[in-house]
Amino acid sequence: MQTSNEDGYELWLCYRRVENDERLAQYRAAINSIVVLSTSATATIIKNELARALPALLDRNVPFADKSVGNALIVGTVDEVARAPLTLTLFPFGEREHTPSPWKGEGWGEGGFSIHSQQIANNSFIVIAANSAPAVLPSVFHFLRLLQTQQDIRTLNIESRPRIRYRILAHWDNLDGSIERGYAGRSLWNWDELPDKIDARYHDYACACASIGINGACLNNVNANAQSLTTEYLEKTAALADVFRPYGIRVYLSPKFTAPVHLGGLSTSDPRDAKVAAWWKQKVAEIYRLIPDFGGFQVKANSEGQPGPQDNGANHDDGANMLAYALAVHGGILLWRAFVYDTSVDADRANCANKEFVPLDGKFHPNVLIQAKNGPIDFQPREPFHPLFGAMPQTPLALELQITQEYFGQSKHLVYLGGMWQEVLHSDTYAQGAGSTVAKIVSAPSNSCIVGVANTGTDRNWCGHHFSQANWYAFGRLAWDYELRADAIADEWIRMMWSNDSDVVDTLKQMMLGSWEACVNYMTPLGLHHLMKEHHHYGPDPGFNNAPRPDWNNVYYHRADANGLGFDRSHTGSNNVAMYHSPLREQFDNIETCPEKYLLWFPDSLTNLIKAA
Numbered sequence: 201m202q203t204s205n206e207d208g209y210e211l212w213l214c215y216r217r218v219e220n221d222e223r224l225a226q227y228r229a230a231i232n233s234i235v236v237l238s239t240s241a242t243a244t245i246i247k248n249e250l251a252r253a254l255p256a257l258l259d260r261n262v263p264f265a266d267k268s269v270g271n272a273l274i275v276g277t278v279d280e281v282a283r284a285p286l287t288l289t290l291f292p293f294g295e296r297e298h299t300p301s302p303w304k305g306e307g308w309g310e311g312g313f314s315i316h317s318q319q320i321a322n323n324s325f326i327v328i329a330a331n332s333a334p335a336v337l338p339s340v341f342h343f344l345r346l347l348q349t350q351q352d353i354r355t356l357n358i359e360s361r362p363r364i365r366y367r368i369l370a371h372w373d374n375l376d377g378s379i380e381r382g383y384a385g386r387s388l389w390n391w392d393e394l395p396d397k398i399d400a401r402y403h404d405y406a407c408a409c410a411s412i413g414i415n416g417a418c419l420n421n422v423n424a425n426a427q428s429l430t431t432e433y434l435e436k437t438a439a440l441a442d443v444f445r446p447y448g449i450r451v452y453l454s455p456k457f458t459a460p461v462h463l464g465g466l467s468t469s470d471p472r473d474a475k476v477a478a479w480w481k482q483k484v485a486e487i488y489r490l491i492p493d494f495g496g497f498q499v500k501a502n503s504e505g506q507p508g509p510q511d512n513g514a515n516h517d518d519g520a521n522m523l524a525y526a527l528a529v530h531g532g533i534l535l536w537r538a539f540v541y542d543t544s545v546d547a548d549r550a551n552c553a554n555k556e557f558v559p560l561d562g563k564f565h566p567n568v569l570i571q572a573k574n575g576p577i578d579f580q581p582r583e584p585f586h587p588l589f590g591a592m593p594q595t596p597l598a599l600e601l602q603i604t605q606e607y608f609g610q611s612k613h614l615v616y617l618g619g620m621w622q623e624v625l626h627s628d629t630y631a632q633g634a635g636s637t638v639a640k641i642v643s644a645p646s647n648s649c650i651v652g653v654a655n656t657g658t659d660r661n662w663c664g665h666h667f668s669q670a671n672w673y674a675f676g677r678l679a680w681d682y683e684l685r686a687d688a689i690a691d692e693w694i695r696m697m698w699s700n701d702s703d704v705v706d707t708l709k710q711m712m713l714g715s716w717e718a719c720v721n722y723m724t725p726l727g728l729h730h731l732m733k734e735h736h737h738y739g740p741d742p743g744f745n746n747a748p749r750p751d752w753n754n755v756y757y758h759r760a761d762a763n764g765l766g767f768d769r770s771h772t773g774s775n776n777v778a779m780y781h782s783p784l785r786e787q788f789d790n791i792e793t794c795p796e797k798y799l800l801w802f803p804d805s806l807t808n809l810i811k812a813a
C-alpha cells in the first residue's frame with residue numbers, strides 16, 4: 201500500500217517509493233526475498249509490516265521464502281539464526297550479548313540486536329538478529345528506517361541495544377475518556393467497549409511504540425481513580441495487555457493509594473497496617489493472574505491533593521515499599537513520583553522534593569524507582585535539571601519527560617522537544633565528579649527507567665498536529681539511545697514522515713531545531729517560569745495572583761516589582777543552589793557566572809544589578 205500519509209495516521213511508518221534511483225537499485229538488488237525465521241506471535245506482525253513496507257519502498261513485489269535462495273533479508277533471534285539451515289556465520293555481537301542478563305527475566309541485553317551484511321558465494325544476505333523475541337520487531341523497524349531515510353546498505357555492521365531498560369509512555373488518561381493535558385482528542389482506550397471490542401488502533405499504537413523501542417505503557421492518569429483496580433477494569437486492561445504483548449509492550453497502571461478503602465472496605469490505607477498490605481498483595485496477585493507480564497505501578501502520592509502515606513503519618517518509603525513488596529514477587533517495578541511540593545516543607549517549590557526524598561536515600565526496596573521530572577518545578581519551557589539527580593546515590597532514579605506540550609503551546613505551536621531532552625540528559629550533575637550526567641544516573645546498571653507523558657489521542661493524526669508526532673518519535677529514540685543527537689533524530693523523522701528531498705529536509709529541520717529556543721524566548725526567557733494562564737496553561741498571564749496558595753500564583757514566580765524581577769534561589773534567597781554539586785552551586789549562585797539562560801531562575805539577579813548600578 202502506497203499512500204501519501206496526508207492525514208498523518210501512519211506517523212513515521214509511511215513507506216513511499218525510494219526517490220533516489222541509485223539507492224532504489226541498490227535495495228532491489230539486495231532484497232530479492234525475505235526469510236522470517238521467528239515463529240513467535242511477533243512473527244506475524246513482522247511479516248505484515250515487511251509486506252506493507254518493502255513492496256511500497258522498492259515498488260515491486262518482494263516474496264517471502266522459507267529458506268534463503270538468493271540475495272535475501274533474514275530475520276530472527278540470535279538462536280533462530282544459529283539454527284537456520286543457512287551457512288551463515290554468527291557475529292561477535294550476537295555471541296557476546298547472548299549471555300544471561302544482569303537481571304532476572306528480560307534485561308536490556310535482550311533488547312539488543314545486530315544487522316549485518318554477509319556474503320556467501322555469490323549471494324549476499326542482510327541478517328537481522330535480535331537477542332530475544334520481543335527485540336526482533338524494533339530491529340526490523342531499525343532496518344526499515346535505513347531504507348526510509350535512503351542509507352547505503354551495502355555493508356551493514358550495526359549493533360544496537362537500549363541504554364535504559366524501561367522506556368514507558370505514561371498516559372494521563374481518565375476512565376471517562378478524557379485526557380488530562382491531552383490535546384489530540386479523547387483517550388485511545390475505549391474502556392466502555394473493552395474487553396470485548398478490540399479497536400484496530402490499539403495494534404497501530406503498539407506498532408508505533410515498538411518501532412521506536414518503547415516497551416511500556418502506563419494506561420491511566422496519575423491523578424488516579426480507584427476503579428481502574430476493580431476486576432472489571434483489570435479485565436479490560438488485560439485485553440489491552442494481550443494486544444500489546446507481541447509488540448514487546450508491557451502495561452502499567454497508576455493505582456489510587458486509598459484503593460484499600462474505596463474498593464476493599466478497609467478503614468485505613470495506612471501502609472504500615474497489615475490488613476492494608478495484605479489487600480495490596482492480593483490485588484497485585486489478581487493483576488498478575490490476568491496479566492502475567494504486568495509491568496508495575498506508577499504512583500502520585502501526597503501531591504496536588506492525591507492521597508498518600510503521609511495522610512496517615514507514614515512516609516514515602518513506607519508507602520512505596522509496601523507496594524513494591526507486593527510487586528516484587530511477580531517481577532514488577534514501582535515508580536514513585538517525586539513531584540511533591542508541600543510548601544510547609546519549604547516555601548520554594550524547587551526545594552521540596554529534595555528535602556522530602558534525600559533523607560530516604562537507601563531506604564527503598566530494590567524494585568522502587570523514584571521518578572523525578574526533568575526540572576524541579578513543572579515541565580516549564582526551560583528549567584535546570586532537577587537537583588534530585590545526583591542527590592540519591594543509593595536509589596535508582598527514573599526521569600520523567602512531558603511529551604504532551606502542556607506548557608509549550610499545546611498542539612497549536614510547533615515546538616520540537618528533542619533539543620531540550622538532550623540538554624537535560626547531558627547535564628552534568630557533578631555528583632561523582634565531572635561526567636556524572638543525568639543520563640548516566642538514569643541509566644545506572646540496576647533498574648533504569650525513562651517515562652514520557654504521552655501526547656496521543658483519538659485525533660486522526662494521533663497527536664493533534666503532525667509536528668507533535670516528532671516529539672513522540674524523539675522520546676522513543678532518545679529513550680533507546682540518549683547519545684543520539686536531537687538534530688539527527690529530527691532529520692530521520694522528517695525523511696520518514698515527509699520526504700528525503702533536501703529542500704524539504706533542510707527547511708523543516710531549521711523550523712524544528714529553532715523552535716524550542718524560540719518558545720523559551722517568547723514564553724519564559726532567561727529562566728522566568730510559570731507565567732501561563734492558570735488551569736489550561738495556554739498563553740501568558742503574568743499578573744495572576746488569585747490562587748488558593750501562593751505558589752500557584754504567577755507573581756510568586758517572577759516577583760516583578762519596582763526593583764527588578766526573577767526568583768532568588770541564591771544563598772540570599774531560597775538557597776536552592778546548595779542542592780546542586782560544586783561547581784554548579786557556586787556558578788548558579790553568582791550573577792557573574794550563572795548561565796544567562798538561568799539568570800531569572802537562580803541568582804538574585806536583576807535586583808542585584810539594579811542595586812549595583
Ligand code: GCW
Nearest residue numbers: 372380381422423500539578
Ligand atoms: O504539570 C502538572 C499538571 C497536572 C499534572 C501534574 C503532575 C497529572 O498541570 O495536570 O497532573 O503536573 O505531573 O502530576
